[in-house]
Amino acid sequence: MTKDLVILAYSGGLDTSCILKWLIQKNYDVVCYMADVGQNEDFQKAKQKAITIGAKDVIVEDLREEFISNYMLPAIQMGLVYENRYYLGTSLARPCISVGLVNAAKRLGANYISHGATGKGNDQVRFELSVYSLWPEGKIIAPWRLPEFFEKFQGRSDLIEYAKKENIPVAATPKEPWSTDENIMHVSYESGVLEDPSAIPPKGIYKMTRDLQQTEDYPSIIDINFEKGLPVSVRIPSGHENALLVTNFLPLVQTLNKLGGQHGIGRIDIVENRFLGLKSRGLYETPAGTILHKAHIDLEAYALDREVLRVKKYLQDKMADFVYNGFWFSPEANYTKKCLELSQESVAGTVTIQIFKGNVTILARKSSTASLYNKELVSMDVAGGFSPEDSTGFININALRLKEYSRFTKYTKF
Amino acid sequence: MTKDLVILAYSGGLDTSCILKWLIQKNYDVVCYMADVGQNEDFQKAKQKAITIGAKDVIVEDLREEFISNYMLPAIQMGLVYENRYYLGTSLARPCISVGLVNAAKRLGANYISHGATGKGNDQVRFELSVYSLWPEGKIIAPWRLPEFFEKFQGRSDLIEYAKKENIPVAATPKEPWSTDENIMHVSYESGVLEDPSAIPPKGIYKMTRDLQQTEDYPSIIDINFEKGLPVSVRIPSGHENALLVTNFLPLVQTLNKLGGQHGIGRIDIVENRFLGLKSRGLYETPAGTILHKAHIDLEAYALDREVLRVKKYLQDKMADFVYNGFWFSPEANYTKKCLELSQESVAGTVTIQIFKGNVTILARKSSTASLYNKELVSMDVAGGFSPEDSTGFININALRLKEYSRFTKYTKF
Amino acid sequence: MTKDLVILAYSGGLDTSCILKWLIQKNYDVVCYMADVGQNEDFQKAKQKAITIGAKDVIVEDLREEFISNYMLPAIQMGLVYENRYYLGTSLARPCISVGLVNAAKRLGANYISHGATGKGNDQVRFELSVYSLWPEGKIIAPWRLPEFFEKFQGRSDLIEYAKKENIPVAATPKEPWSTDENIMHVSYESGVLEDPSAIPPKGIYKMTRDLQQTEDYPSIIDINFEKGLPVSVRIPSGHENALLVTNFLPLVQTLNKLGGQHGIGRIDIVENRFLGLKSRGLYETPAGTILHKAHIDLEAYALDREVLRVKKYLQDKMADFVYNGFWFSPEANYTKKCLELSQESVAGTVTIQIFKGNVTILARKSSTASLYNKELVSMDVAGGFSPEDSTGFININALRLKEYSRFTKYTKF
């Protein structure tokens, strides 16, 4: 009798290695799936480990370009920021990886997708809602939510013991006392010693960016070019009047990550609201993403009409929540994304920024197509077709409503 | 026959000095009104100048505490940011000064209030809407919108010529090629050489903050304490285990301005949308305001419920527009302000931040009353009354709607 | 050994009668709780039935005034309408009943609350979220979600069979082929033959209102008086220059229900979105609620400032969702309700309406305190302090932004 086939989102770490073994022991055939979204990982070693444990096969798929093109850069174009501060690095990677998992499952005729996300977190939701949207008839095994599993493995030590017993290789170096998620857009750090929001995080946590004390002594000044709200190239001076023009998405992000890292760009330490209703504390570093977001916001404010900006603001706040909560593939995200893209038709031009000591400083911006900025009109020194008397009427009419209100309102200290 | 009395918002500069003279020549009695909102100004010298020109009297009023208590700190409590970046330093000062102008006008039985704001800007609107709200029967003389005036004075040279002719003292030092507005919250820079958004601003513009290259070499770590969303004290280490606790509003803001200035905190260079519909480029530096805003946002995210945060977000975005556009005294701002204050009842506690090289880095936060953050609940290592199986139901129910949508939607690359 | 005590939300119908028996058989002590929220019910008979089945006690509590004062009328004051059409009659009753259940549970030292709401509906959510908010340590037994129960009782016939076996009295008249929820605000009808949205509902469904063909032949004209957005009295002409003034909440609602019913007011047939993500078709009749809502909207538009109305609109749309989804007792509803009440300070006056043939027609409105309506100002025939030239300036300034946009936009057919 043939066994049911499971596609396991595999990381090579202790958790998913134990899950792999456990699934095999539960009589499943398991194919491991590893998405390369830019994390620092020895995929060959991880693959070998999975085979050793008993995986039928291991798929390693390079999704870096896919992730950048279809998730990271659109998020910058749409202006997605969760609760004012978080650029959604992990939230964006989950649907991207889910597409890989579902494609593999369909290709191989699998019955199940499994993952190692825990029961209190956001990632279980993001994986599963994406999977159900893309593959409504698919089924999911989430061991960390099955009593049979989580009662057996109540802490890390149970996993290590199990690993030893089942000949699963365990890393010699002790795990860091927090958990990490890594991709080409960001690294996140949470739980463990970071769980206490009132405790200052230990030194040496960050991987992509230098501490402010170790950053470069001279600023870098670069130009970022946008078309339809998407960054399309970056110009970086490289000594003696030369400049490097980076145009493809992957090297563009890699270059900005490197440069941003050297200048300590993009770290945050926040308490955020998870979809399940818990609050959690997270640290994030997003060097290229921070640079691109700040440049995009600047150009957008320059290129878009005031009232369009306000409508777009509502949409981007909604979209950020949709993405954070795992609804990338949903009717509402599908719709809102189209609307947001529509708003970006005329967001094109160049933003000149200085990167230095953790700061992204906007120096100047140009619009390559049209901009609603009219230098003559705004100038203090030029009339530019403007009649100052009109302002009097404008103010007086705006005051009408206020004067009526004053008829029966007493403003006290306000 | 008695003359009509005008209260003139006087700055001591060339414009309002010429306006003063011009009003006198138009047969008005003029009392000059100078609000001290923390700008760097020699009030005695300005007063003397006005008397020399012919002012009947000059009122100098210290509104710094008033401005901080009733405008600047409430704006931080409410979380007001215009178009994502501007902390509204000038917009907040205008209604505060207007209260002073109206009080003076009522006290002295004046018929008019006059000001030197130009016809393309926001400040004319902010002054006049505030005045009309507080004094609906009041009248306003805005010379820069009167053809008789603006046709006579078509440029700065006309003003200088007039000043010379009328024995109005003119500063020996040439004016900077941009205009400035200054108060204890911020300094703004716009127009002149700054009008071109694609031109990098000249060096040496900023007054309150050091360039990043000149900032301190060691970080400052401070605690900011909040009650009901308002900063109430700041604790600053001052060598050998001593710490300085600054509690009153005025010294609190002064201290943070000094410290923020030394570390280069709070500069922005933006293109913004004026109420009249023009776009303009502005530079702002807001040291204490930036520190306080960032600390407040962090504590608020920690203390408030997720959904309350979202409702509050809508209100704060609306309020920021009301304030920017000059509607501080209006039914809508009156109402929205009360709602926003209501949201802050439980925003109390301490935020520990590092100020360094232009960066405000949140290190930790504590809630002095209650916080919705439950360390046990969120912990990866503790069940904390949480049943992981519940998450399965939560996800499955959330997936219902998505699966229905998938019945007739084909997700392509998304 | 003492048994665990369950408070059961009891209706006297087949479902909760079987649940009562089943709970007793599961070895619980059960006290039945019946809230009188105005439904047409023989409470004595139901009480007797529960005792016969084996309830330890039956509590019947008259919550009609409580429901009207704290839920129904505030909903009108806040302007709550779900998805543009539904006045939330059932959604509002659930938290009210939950308060009764929790109070009983606390008073009697119960361990559990149980209810007969089904697993696909909204009411389970409304009951349980309310209970958990008011009694976080409380536990809930929802038999229709327990496999042991719902597998045993797969359809109505299983329940009837069980009832016969256990000597539970079953109504002789066959049940209507749809389900009903009833209180003093409305009656709802759903499921069964109504489930198909494309099927025209059978005749004779409605209980509170007459069919249009049977309504009165002459209109009723009444005055409704509001204070702070709440209806406080209704004046109804009753022949020969007499008028009946109804002032207390309960008779006020009863009177309007009767009158509205005679005139066929307040029926809707809609497809709505449940909180679980399903769509369902429902019929509702809300006579007094419809009259009061329409009168309130009219007075509010008259009394409130334009921009306050818009801020309030956002809040009321959010609040309607909170209430529909079961979050009456939640941080967000708690906060939003306070904000909405704040908006109603000046909503006071009288609305004159005609009720006739299903229509609530506004005839006139007066403000008893202040209104922003200024007859002189708006009059075509009176200048009223208005300078028409100001409108020119107002329009020209508003056109600035549009003209800029036209510089690079070609309007086609639009």
Added chain:
Amino acid sequence: MTKDLVILAYSGGLDTSCILKWLIQKNYDVVCYMADVGQNEDFQKAKQKAITIGAKDVIVEDLREEFISNYMLPAIQMGLVYENRYYLGTSLARPCISVGLVNAAKRLGANYISHGATGKGNDQVRFELSVYSLWPEGKIIAPWRLPEFFEKFQGRSDLIEYAKKENIPVAATPKEPWSTDENIMHVSYESGVLEDPSAIPPKGIYKMTRDLQQTEDYPSIIDINFEKGLPVSVRIPSGHENALLVTNFLPLVQTLNKLGGQHGIGRIDIVENRFLGLKSRGLYETPAGTILHKAHIDLEAYALDREVLRVKKYLQDKMADFVYNGFWFSPEANYTKKCLELSQESVAGTVTIQIFKGNVTILARKSSTASLYNKELVSMDVAGGFSPEDSTGFININALRLKEYSRFTKYTKF
């Protein structure tokens, strides 16, 4: 020397006839422009009158199909309702007429457009913002805002006297004591005796609809078919099993106007907020528009996803304000309209409604393409792939946040 050419929006009434004469006396060449948007008007007679007065030419243009296709029906598709009640009949006609005016002006090489809208109203804004958007270099003559004109004509009697003096024909019948705007979508009534919001309007005002006492004795039941949110045809039973299928836009609207009129559909009496800040009282009757709006809302709720509906709700509220305020041709309306149209891709199907005694009663609805309504899923009697246990998890997770809040909140009466 050639005279400047003015295109005058001409109605044939007293005001625009006097304006025509006055413009000629001011030495302009005047071409009168009359748009037929469905108002009840003798265009030939009006044309003759204009020629008699001295117009160089009179253009009468049938814009009825244009108005229905590009303004009225899109407004229904977008769901535009101003301040909850007004379907924007006049607001939609103004930009349509403006297109005609601008096209004429460009075609004839005119320098000016002139209109008879008054200085306190919305229509001046709608005309002029539309004209400036479509023809930024165009100029406008608004006599009612020119002191020279409005001081000469201070009341209707001045106009009549002038007309007599200048041989302008004046209608023998006295004007109604209110003003009217009429097109194929609606008739509006305001000012004069209607200005007092507390006065019940006189009988016999309405033109398109019968009083409830005079409506038909039997209901009409019709089917309205939609595609992409637009009504495309109406099926009306016409005796003995025949049914009339009306498919083209113009007859579709005419048919529903006639039917709606016979049944007294679509009257409202409201106080609304004008763009200038005044409040005004208006009466409107919109028979076909009301029927189509109610049918569309019903189908949309059926066809669209819950969360898409909410995003769309925000957009439609914004768009209604844009249109009311005269910003049909603006960047924000341009953008928002595209977004709203995007939301309607799947809004297709048939709504069956009963029209009777002023009521539009929804009886049933079908989706011709897909609907998110899943009868099996929602059914009480069928499991339909639904696991009731999932609801437990869903509720428990939603309760997490509420329980945390209850840790430090005491709910009192709420």
